[in-house]
Amino acid sequence: MKQTHAFQTEVKQLLQLMIHSLYSNKEIFLRELISNAADACDKLRFEALNNNALLDDDGELKITVTANAEAKTITVSDNGIGMSEAEVIEHLGTIAKSGTKAFFEQLTGDAQKDAHLIGQFGVGFYSAFIVADKVTVESRRAGLPESQGVRWVSAGDGEFTVEPMDKATRGTDVILHLKDDQADLLSDWTLRRIVTTYSDHISVPILMKKAPEYDDEGNPKPSEELEVVNRAQALWTLPKNDISEAQYQEFYKHVAHDFEDTLAWTHFKVEGRQDYTGLLYIPKRAPYDLYERDPKHGVKLYVKRVFIMDDAKKLMPLYLRWVRGVIDSSDLPLNVSREILQESRDLDAIRSGSVKKVLALLEDLQKNQPEKYTEFWNVFGNALKEGVGEDMANKDKIAALCRFASTHNDNDVQNVTLADYIGRMKAGQEKIYYITADSYAAAKNSPHLEVFAKKGVEVLLLTDRVDEWVVGSLFEFDGKALASVAKGALDLGGMADEAEKAEQAKVEEASKDVAAAIQAALGDKVAAVRATTRLTESPACLVVGEHDMSQHMLRMLEAAGA
Ligand code: ADP
Ligand code: MG
Numbered sequence: 001m002k003q004t005h006a007f008q009t010e011v012k013q014l015l016q017l018m019i020h021s022l023y024s025n026k027e028i029f030l031r032e033l034i035s036n037a038a039d040a041c042d043k044l045r046f047e048a049l050n051n052n053a054l055l056d057d058d059g060e061l062k063i064t065v066t067a068n069a070e071a072k073t074i075t076v077s078d079n080g081i082g083m084s085e086a087e088v089i090e091h092l093g094t095i096a097k098s099g100t101k102a103f104f105e106q107l108t109g110d111a112q113k114d115a116h117l118i119g120q121f122g123v124g125f126y127s128a129f130i131v132a133d134k135v136t137v138e139s140r141r142a143g144l145p146e147s148q149g150v151r152w153v154s155a156g157d158g159e160f161t162v163e164p165m166d167k168a169t170r171g172t173d174v175i176l177h178l179k180d181d182q183a184d185l186l187s188d189w190t191l192r193r194i195v196t197t198y199s200d201h202i203s204v205p206i207l208m209k210k211a212p213e214y215d216d217e218g219n220p221k222p223s224e225e226l227e228v229v230n231r232a233q234a235l236w237t238l239p240k241n242d243i244s245e246a247q248y249q250e251f252y253k254h255v256a257h258d259f260e261d262t263l264a265w266t267h268f269k270v271e272g273r274q275d276y277t278g279l280l281y282i283p284k285r286a287p288y289d290l291y292e293r294d295p296k297h298g299v300k301l302y303v304k305r306v307f308i309m310d311d312a313k314k315l316m317p318l319y320l321r322w323v324r325g326v327i328d329s330s331d332l333p334l335n336v337s338r339e340i341l342q343e344s345r346d347l348d349a350i351r352s353g354s355v356k357k358v359l360a361l362l363e364d365l366q367k368n369q370p371e372k373y374t375e376f377w378n379v380f381g382n383a384l385k386e387g388v389g390e391d392m393a394n395k396d397k398i399a400a401l402c403r404f405a406s407t408h409n410d411n412d413v414q415n416v417t418l419a420d421y422i423g424r425m426k427a428g429q430e431k432i433y434y435i436t437a438d439s440y441a442a443a444k445n446s447p448h449l450e451v452f453a454k455k456g457v458e459v460l461l462l463t464d465r466v467d468e469w470v471v472g473s474l475f476e477f478d479g480k481a482l483a484s485v486a487k488g489a490l491d492l493g494g495m496a497d498e499a500e501k502a503e504q505a506k507v508e509e510a511s512k513d514v515a516a517a518i519q520a521a522l523g524d525k526v527a528a529v530r531a532t533t534r535l536t537e538s539p540a541c542l543v544v545g546e547h548d549m550s551q552h553m554l555r556m557l558e559a560a561g562a
Helices: 009-021 028-050 085-091 100-105 111-121 124-130 180-186 188-199 245-256 338-343 345-368 370-390 392-401 418-423 440-444 447-455 467-473 498-510 512-525 551-559
Strands: 003-006 063-068 073-078 132-140 149-154 159-165 171-178 206-209 226-228 262-270 276-283 298-303 306-309 324-329 431-436 460-462 480-484
Touching (some): 009 100, 009 124, 028 063, 028 073, 028 188, 028 306, 063 188, 085 149, 085 159, 124 132, 124 171, 171 180, 180 188, 188 206, 188 245, 245 298, 262 345, 276 345, 306 338, 324 345, 345 370, 345 392, 370 467, 392 418, 418 431, 431 447, 431 467, 440 460, 460 467, 498 512
Parallel strands (some): 063 206, 298 324
Antiparallel strands (some): 063 073, 073 171, 149 159, 276 324, 298 306
């Protein structure tokens, strides 16, 4: 029986937005559908590892792209995992991703700006409606009988219908009924050009109608024969020299479900205790769920070119959750369960090797492509900083990659590294001074900075939430201790001259009675009242004990309800 369902509100919005904002980029619909077909083949290959019967007698996974000029349709077929009726309704009617609502709240209605937001979100199946005014999906999940096929139909206008059907073959056919003005897509040449441009890196063979041969009079001899039009090899297994920049980019869009280019990548092969290959990318934009409680990790695990799992949390630490790509191991057993993998020590070795590659890529960008590094820092810097507290083994490397605002500049731009700071330290200066605060203005105008300004000593201005964690975990860098200017007694070390020490003693002596009176008035609200030479303009300031939590941290905890 045919049932009509309404799209989730967000899907409706997405469809509208996509049709309007991606029109000039319409060819991507084919990339998205082929990408889904390839994912479906990957999933089947994985499930078949433990249940070979799923393959029936049709073990050669493939994708077919055909056009029918009379019917004005383009069909993308695969013999991958397929979908049951319930799966069709779930996957092609809702957006099953957390944080969707927040994402849609960011939309402005300005097509240009929103197109970027869509990119961040992934375009996917719904991009079919850029060129089609009706889409039919016919699917049968692997393992289900012929009678349990399902047909999904929608005009992209708010609803879709679902009905059971008999489907002879396993997998999914997506049939696009093209809009009247999209007839140019029907030409075999155009279609082939789009497929080879966008999908050559796909590791499953893509079949298309053979280019026509010509008879003696020069007339084409129509042929229904199909041929493979892509290289059909896993891109990451090829030598670097055989891969063009464009192919690296297209592969990125496939694995990351992104529609914009990547910022940079690292492609490596490691041989040793574990043999594995990795192709890891840095996106240009943060995923919408970067700071969600349970963010998606973006590295896929393959074993001997067989896809094993998505969203492999075990492959990247939390602070590198924004890295996208694949890692393919030659040693892990193929029939291993995902649960066992999560416990695997071999995977630990692969992870620590891969993390080093990502950090090396960042070091390389920082050194050789500073503009790119700045672009990276502005998007992912806050996440990377978490690594100083999270990854003990690489703490110093990560700290070296961090950038901060400082009193050396007149603005809040984070462009000072710890090495820059050390390079500018004054004679006799032993410590790296910093202040944490809620905002740049609060940090910059803090009375604690006065004495440092007087002496021309630079102070790092730390105003990101994560900074408390950074300075709580990083006690020194390159042999120089980090010191908060708002904690403990002021210790300028070798920078304080004898005259100043004498002056401090004199001030303390002279103010003894005043300090005692203030102390008496404030009672146990304060631990001590001290006269100081650290202020040059403000009459008084609060400091916390050397080992106490900073005021900023206390405020943060209070705000969090602790
Ligand atoms: P994404 O690929 O980012 O998950 P899409 O919008 O492209 O998002 O696809 C939504 C979901 O629909 C997929 O995650 C998958 O579960 C399902 N799907 C789409 N195309 C196919 C297909 N050819 N075979 C099986 N499942 C599919
Ligand atoms: Mg997709």
